[in-house]
Amino acid sequence: MRVFSFTKADRILKHLDFVRISKKGKRLQDTYFTAVYSTGRLERTRLGITVTKKVGNAAVRNRIKRIIRECFRLEKQKIKGCWDINIIAKKAAEAAGTDQMFSSLQGIFKKIEGKFDN
RNA sequence: GGAGCAGACCAAACGAUCGCCAGGCCAUUAACCGUAUUACGGUUUUAGGCCGGGAGGAAAGUCCGAACACCGCAGGGCAAGGCGCUCCGUAAUACGGAGUCGCGGCAACGUGAAGGAAAGUGCAACAGAAAGGAAACCGCCCGGCACUCAAUUUCUGCGCAACUCUCUUGACGCGCUUAAAUAUCAGUUGGGCAGAAAUUGAGUGCCGGGUAAGGGUGAAACGGUGUGGUAAGAGCGCACCAGUUCUCCGGGUGACCGGGGAAGCUAUGUAAACCCCGCCUGGUGCAAGACCAAAUAGGGGAGCGCUUGAGGACGGCCCGUCCAAGCUCCCGGGUAGGUCGCUUGAGAUGCUGGGUAACCAGCAUCCCAGAUGAAUGAUCGUUAUCCGGUUUUGGGUAACUGAGACCGAACACAGAAUUCGGCUUAUUGUCUGCUCGGACC
RNA sequence: GGGCCGUUAGCUCAGCUAGGCAGAGCACCUGACUCUUAAUCAGAUGGUCCAAGGUUCGAUUCCUUGACGGCCCA
Numbered sequence: 001m002r003v004f005s006f007t008k009a010d011r012i013l014k015h016l017d018f019v020r021i022s023k024k025g026k027r028l029q030d031t032y033f034t035a036v037y038s039t040g041r042l043e044r045t046r047l048g049i050t051v052t053k054k055v056g057n058a059a060v061r062n063r064i065k066r067i068i069r070e071c072f073r074l075e076k077q078k079i080k081g082c083w084d085i086n087i088i089a090k091k092a093a094e095a096a097g098t099d100q101m102f103s104s105l106q107g108i109f110k111k112i113e114g115k116f117d118n
Numbered sequence: 119g120g121a122g123c124a125g126a127c128c129a130a131a132c133g134a135u136c137g138c139c140a141g142g143c144c145a146u147u148a149a150c151c152g153u154a155u156u157a158c159g160g161u162u163u164u165a166g167g168c169c170g171g172g173a174g175g176a177a178a179g180u181c182c183g184a185a186c187a188c189c190g191c192a193g194g195g196c197a198a199g200g201c202g203c204u205c206c207g208u209a210a211u212a213c214g215g216a217g218u219c220g221c222g223g224c225a226a227c228g229u230g231a232a233g234g235a236a237a238g239u240g241c242a243a244c245a246g247a248a249a250g251g252a253a254a255c256c257g258c259c260c261g262g263c264a265c266u267c268a269a270u271u272u273c274u275g276c277g278c279a280a281c282u283c284u285c286u287u288g289a290c291g292c293g294c295u296u297a298a299a300u301a302u303c304a305g306u307u308g309g310g311c312a313g314a315a316a317u318u319g320a321g322u323g324c325c326g327g328g329u330a331a332g333g334g335u336g337a338a339a340c341g342g343u344g345u346g347g348u349a350a351g352a353g354c355g356c357a358c359c360a361g362u363u364c365u366c367c368g369g370g371u372g373a374c375c376g377g378g379g380a381a382g383c384u385a386u387g388u389a390a391a392c393c394c395c396g397c398c399u400g401g402u403g404c405a406a407g408a409c410c411a412a413a414u415a416g417g418g419g420a421g422c423g424c425u426u427g428a429g430g431a432c433g434g435c436c437c438g439u440c441c442a443a444g445c446u447c448c449c450g451g452g453u454a455g456g457u458c459g460c461u462u463g464a465g466a467u468g469c470u471g472g473g474u475a476a477c478c479a480g481c482a483u484c485c486c487a488g489a490u491g492a493a494u495g496a497u498c499g500u501u502a503u504c505c506g507g508u509u510u511u512g513g514g515u516a517a518c519u520g521a522g523a524c525c526g527a528a529c530a531c532a533g534a535a536u537u538c539g540g541c542u543u544a545u546u547g548u549c550u551g552c553u554c555g556g557a558c559c
Numbered sequence: 560g561g562g563c564c565g566u567u568a569g570c571u572c573a574g575c576u577a578g579g580c581a582g583a584g585c586a587c588c589u590g591a592c593u594c595u596u597a598a599u600c601a602g603a604u605g606g607u608c609c610a611a612g613g614u615u616c617g618a619u620u621c622c623u624u625g626a627c628g629g630c631c632c633a
Contacts, residue, residue, distance in 0.1 A: 004136055009164095013491060016454085048491070058178090059532050063495090066138090070496050073137065086491095098496080 006073040012048030012084060021048070021086050026115075028108055032093040032101060033068075035108045040082040047072045048086040056094045064089050067098055071105045079109055081116035 012018060025038035040046055049068050051061045068087050087108075093101065 006137065008139095011491085014455090015491075018491070050491075057532075062492095062533060065491095066495050070137080074496090 003077060004073055006069065006076075010044060010046055010076070012046050012086065017084065018048060018050075018086060021084050025084070025086070028111055030104050030107065032090055032096050032104045033108065034088040034090065035112065036086040036088065037083050037112050040084045043082055045076055045079055045081070045083045045085065047076075048084070050086060050088040052089075055089050055091055060094055061089075064093055064101075067101050068105065071102050072109075075106060075109050079113050081113070083112060085112065 012021070021036050021038050025036045028035040028037070047069070049065050051064050053061075055061055055064065068089075087105070096104075
């Protein structure tokens, strides 16, 4: 298994999964993103992305999603434990640059990792 | 070089590393099923390798038109909605091409929902006399009546001036002032004043009639200019111009254009107001629709059972104890979820031919995204483009301009969602052709 | 993806059908009443009628295009 792969098994795609995370999960925020996370059922950490129409038009939303995926792809090996994480973009993310989003997401992932007890 | 008009094209390129999506081939983990059972095949699933492919000119807005799917439908009409110069193109259109006419622009050119206002109804605020098949407020003209004014003529009275006359500078005084008398108490001419009458003219008011030339209005005022004409005027007549209807000739497939004649003087604007005429339209939309199908609840059927105990709990099983009226199976609808629809098509590219063009025909070659919490990316490097600044240098008197180096910054609008054909809107840059009036040499 | 509706004063809405003056309530401001405030009464201010273009003498109103906001459909 390649180190930096990121397939559909690493992602949250079902509507029921999103509902379960938002009901049971905990929240983290900074200026660009809100993270909702809970312990995962599977043996790997999975990522879900939510970008609403408030954030921008379709091109802007696609760009934000790609940057989030790219950051998770490079960072997920460092995250201990198995989590289901939903990243929700805020309106401020429309104007943010790639470096700003990367540092913001890295901070969020480190905070989630700190919650890992076992 | 400036201002502007039209058209076409592009949507930075290459490389490295790490990745994403669907497909094909290879290959692998696990589970299940089948058979001719240490094997082979199938389905689902796990990790991976190779191959070639992977956003747009607007993918956008959803403003039109279709394909396709389901529902509805004997046929016809009404209603409702849409469209509206002509011809052509097209599967079709509210689209495109070529034209006609109107409008805008010096021009290149642009632009127009451009049928009918002499079928009918409505509306036209304010202002203005009047806002629509004309009427008549002012005005102009004619006639009558009343009043006022002016001029002329005649008559009467009273002064004045000049001349003549005279015994008297015709004064003063007295008397009279009804008539008359007294008396020298004049005469002629000129002009003035007052009164009366007549005539003429003017003005004011009222009444009756004619007229629409003119009237600080208005977006728009019932053809325009000139001339004759008339009481005053008027298409009332005439000339020219503009417009309407009818008609003839010629050109054009046609919208329409050119020329001639007649009538009649006129007919406002608005139909993106109602409306009339002609033509078109069944509805809903891939979240259409077809198929597979958990869990829970409910429906139908069959079997077993209701104290002679089905079934459940305790338990590995039997016995036993307790609870107990329902339990099991099948069927169909159908939700979550999934599969199909789903990309070979009014297809793309090239050549040839037809046509002014839109477009069409023939031949050859090619297969070119199919995702569904939704795939095309991230980082780095090099080069190119554009912008700003600094600077070197060539041309030119100058305005200006060509080439190069360095630094910085920028690289737009924007992401397929059943598929096509258009329209509209957003937006970067390049090129070509054309128009206009200037400056410099 | 598809369908439907709306945008008028600081706020909530009329007016648009049938074109010509832009209005109501609340709020804000001023004055009166009151010892003061509230309530009440009187008065005044306040508008690119979402934007652009067209039809018309004239557009909030009619037409076209766009922007923004909202609702519905599995």
